[in-house]
Amino acid sequence: MSSNGRTNGASVRARLQHPIIDADGHWLEFGPLVREQLRKIGGAKAVEGFSMFTTLVQEHLRLSVAERRHQRTAQQAFWGIPTKNTRDRATAMMPQLLYERLDEFGIDFTILYPTAGLGLTRGSDTELRKAACRAFNIFSADYFRAYADRMTPTAVIPMNTPEEALEEIDYVTAQLGMKVIMLGSMIKRPIPAAVEHYPGTEELLTWRDVLGLDSEYDYDPVWEMCVERGLSPTFHTGSRGYALRISPSNFVYNHIGHFAAANEAVCKALFLGGVTRRFPTLKFAFLEGGVGWACQLYADLIEHWEKRNIEALAEVDPANLDQKLLGELVRQYGNTDMAEAFTPRDAALDTVLSAQGSTAVGGIDNLDDFSACRITQASDIHDLFVKNFYFGCESDDKMNAWAFNRQCNPFGAQLNALFGSDIGHFDVANMSHVVPEAYELVEKGLVSEAGFRDFMCTNPIRFWGEANPDFFKGTVVEETASAILSEGTVETRPNGHATSQLSK
Numbered sequence: 001m002s003s004n005g006r007t008n009g010a011s012v013r014a015r016l017q018h019p020i021i022d023a024d025g026h027w028l029e030f031g032p033l034v035r036e037q038l039r040k041i042g043g044a045k046a047v048e049g050f051s052m053f054t055t056l057v058q059e060h061l062r063l064s065v066a067e068r069r070h071q072r073t074a075q076q077a078f079w080g081i082p083t084k085n086t087r088d089r090a091t092a093m094m095p096q097l098l099y100e101r102l103d104e105f106g107i108d109f110t111i112l113y114p115t116a117g118l119g120l121t122r123g124s125d126t127e128l129r130k131a132a133c134r135a136f137n138i139f140s141a142d143y144f145r146a147y148a149d150r151m152t153p154t155a156v157i158p159m160n161t162p163e164e165a166l167e168e169i170d171y172v173t174a175q176l177g178m179k180v181i182m183l184g185s186m187i188k189r190p191i192p193a194a195v196e197h198y199p200g201t202e203e204l205l206t207w208r209d210v211l212g213l214d215s216e217y218d219y220d221p222v223w224e225m226c227v228e229r230g231l232s233p234t235f236h237t238g239s240r241g242y243a244l245r246i247s248p249s250n251f252v253y254n255h256i257g258h259f260a261a262a263n264e265a266v267c268k269a270l271f272l273g274g275v276t277r278r279f280p281t282l283k284f285a286f287l288e289g290g291v292g293w294a295c296q297l298y299a300d301l302i303e304h305w306e307k308r309n310i311e312a313l314a315e316v317d318p319a320n321l322d323q324k325l326l327g328e329l330v331r332q333y334g335n336t337d338m339a340e341a342f343t344p345r346d347a348a349l350d351t352v353l354s355a356q357g358s359t360a361v362g363g364i365d366n367l368d369d370f371s372a373c374r375i376t377q378a379s380d381i382h383d384l385f386v387k388n389f390y391f392g393c394e395s396d397d398k399m400n401a402w403a404f405n406r407q408c409n410p411f412g413a414q415l416n417a418l419f420g421s422d423i424g425h426f427d428v429a430n431m432s433h434v435v436p437e438a439y440e441l442v443e444k445g446l447v448s449e450a451g452f453r454d455f456m457c458t459n460p461i462r463f464w465g466e467a468n469p470d471f472f473k474g475t476v477v478e479e480t481a482s483a484i485l486s487e488g489t490v491e492t493r494p495n496g497h498a499t500s501q502l503s504k
Contacts, residue, residue, distance in 0.1 A: 009106025009435030018453050019108035019477045020435060021460040024236075024287045024392045024420025027153075028081055028092040029116045034139065042135030049132025053119030068248035074241040075251045080426045081115070088431050092424035099147045106435035107421065109477045111180050111460075112144065113154045113236055113287070115424060121158045121184025121237075124203065133158050133168055141176040149475050152179055154234070159184040159211065165222045173229045179464070179471055181226075185211060185237040185266045208242065212269035223279045230468030232390075234285040238262050259289035264297055267389060271301065274372025276384040283463055287392030291417045292399035294391045295409060301385065302378050302410050309375065310368040382411045390463045392420040393455075394427070395438035400455070401446035418463065419456045458484055 013020055031054075038046040060068065060076045068075065082089045091097045102110065114120075117136055123129035133156050140153040155172040159165045165183065172178040187209040194205035209215050226233055239245060239262040240254045247253040263286035270276065270284060286294070306312065314320055330342045361367060373384060393400045402408065403417040421434045428434060438456065441447040447455065461481045464471045472481035 008104055008432035010104055010432075011106075012435050012439045013103075013106035013108075016453075016456075018457040019480050020106055020419070020456045021477060022107045022110035022421045022423075023285070023418035023460045023463070024422060025107075025110040025112045025151075026092065026115050026422060026424035027095070027098070027112050028089070028424050029114060030093050031116075034116075034136075037139045038132070038135040041138050042131045045128055045131040046135035047132075049123055049125070049128035049130075050116070050120065050136060052123050052125075052128060052132075054116050065249045071248075072246060073248065074246040074254045075249055076241075077251055077255070077426075081424065082426065082429070085430060088423070088428075091431060095144050095147050095151065099150055101431070102150055105421075105423075105431050108150070109472070109475055110151045110421070111154065111464075112151055113182060114140070114156065117156055118182075118236055120156050121160075121182075122188070123158075124188070126160065126164070129158050129160070130164060130168075134171065137168070137172050137176060137178065141172070141178055154178075154180040154182045157181050157183050159219070159222070160187055162217050162219050162221050165219075166225055169222070169225055169229065169231070173231070179231075179468060181231055181233055182236050183211075183222075183233050185235045186239060186242075186262050187211070189216060208265070210265045210269035212266065212271070212273035212275050214269075215273075220275075220278065223275060223282055227279060227282055227467075230471075232283045232285065232463050232467045234287055234392075235263060235266055236287045237266075238288075239265075257289075259287070260293040261289075263287075263289040263391075264293045267294065268297060268301075271385060271389075272369065272372065274374070276388040277373050280384075280388070281467070283388055283390060283467060285390040285392060285418060285463060287418075287420055288394065288422065289391070290393050290397045290399055291391040291403040291415055292397075294389065294415055295402045298381070298385050298413065298415065299410055302381050305370055305375055305378060305381060308369060310371075313367055379411060382413055386413045386415060390416040390418050390459060392418045394420055394422050395434045396427075398441070398446070400438075401441055404447050404451040404454075414451070414454070416459050416463070417455050418459050461485065 009020075035047050035050065038050055057076045060073060061078060063071075063073070065075075082092070091101055098110075102108070114136070117140075120132050120136055121129070123132065137155045140155070144151055144153045155168070155176070155178040157165050157168050157172070169181060172181065188206045189209050190202040191205045191207055194201055198205065209217075211219050223233075225231075236259075238258040240258040242258075245254040245258050245261075267284070267286055276282070327342060331339055334342065373380070375381060375384075391403070393403075400417055403415040406412040406414055409415065419438055421431070422428050423431045423434065439452065442449060442452050457477075457480065461472065461477070461484045465481050465485045469485060472478050475481075
């Protein structure tokens, strides 16, 4: 519950001069209904594909801790949706009830993501995965169609291959008229060397494809279609159960930070892979992981470029070692053992740190890790990162304020935080308290009223509306969206001056 004394979001909304747009609400699939509808739409394969992920979770929960420890698999989420607040549980299940209660929550418009449907893109069976995603998207589009002035559902897009993604994006936009897409990410792929040595381990020994860098496929055709169709891709894949988040006994250990970790991996790959350079108008959103990781990544990219750009590498190139001077210093300051062990050749090769000296670069031809971004100065990172990336933030996360701290962020940047209510899930005990919790940032002096407007209104309008000017047409926020998009955006540039950038 919010600590500011307000009982619901309507009282907060009443004092604002702008609408509130929820960039990441969730609806709960009522299993018997969804499975029956998917069967009618896509047959038994669609139902099997839909059930595969939830069945796997249920199977893991049936294991004992000792069995999970033996298999080294993660404790899965249990009791993950509201129950005691039965009205909120029903609200997440039924669009009509959600529609009637949005004013109570203080929310004008919401983009709704699925719950069980979040796992549909992860299926390893291509036929089942494609069937489930297609049928689920058809069902979702129809399920929410009557409420389009205040809510819109998200299409789930499998990304195991570019062709698979292109096919589904084309269908949901051309045939279903859907406006929001959630792309699969962290794609599980077999490790070739492991399969060669240990046949049959394709599902056990895997790596995660982060799409933008070192991928098995070229995803540029997907980004091209997104630009052509006026889409702003979103990611909502976590990393619970991967790598360091595989506690067999503690769900909270596995849950904390898992969205942020997955989001950082994909965001970093898209940036270093040059996607924002090749597609400068394309915006990406990374949901439910907050913005703290993004502030850290933005700063780290700048700091790493300053130390690892192609010119700066001269500072650590073994060829630039002054062997004569080093020998003199060793004789003057080193102990007897060091002086006896020292030879110019060993010093140049630096046998402890880089055994083969200047040739030990891992076989790469281009030493510039930033070459795909074509970074020539640190401010280029600001331009390619801040404009193109948006970050979904839950209302109770105090780290949201970091996005608005221009004194802290390099080049006085304000990162694009998006308000995500996360209604429908266990961390929202009362849907009517979400907006008041978000407003506490203003009441505590952590975010200005202008920043709050960006968070709750301007940023989501720019994210979806600049790619698709008709995105909010026919909705209750159409007038506000039209005004914001027509006035263009104003941002602080690295030189400290504000410049206007006209919206599309």
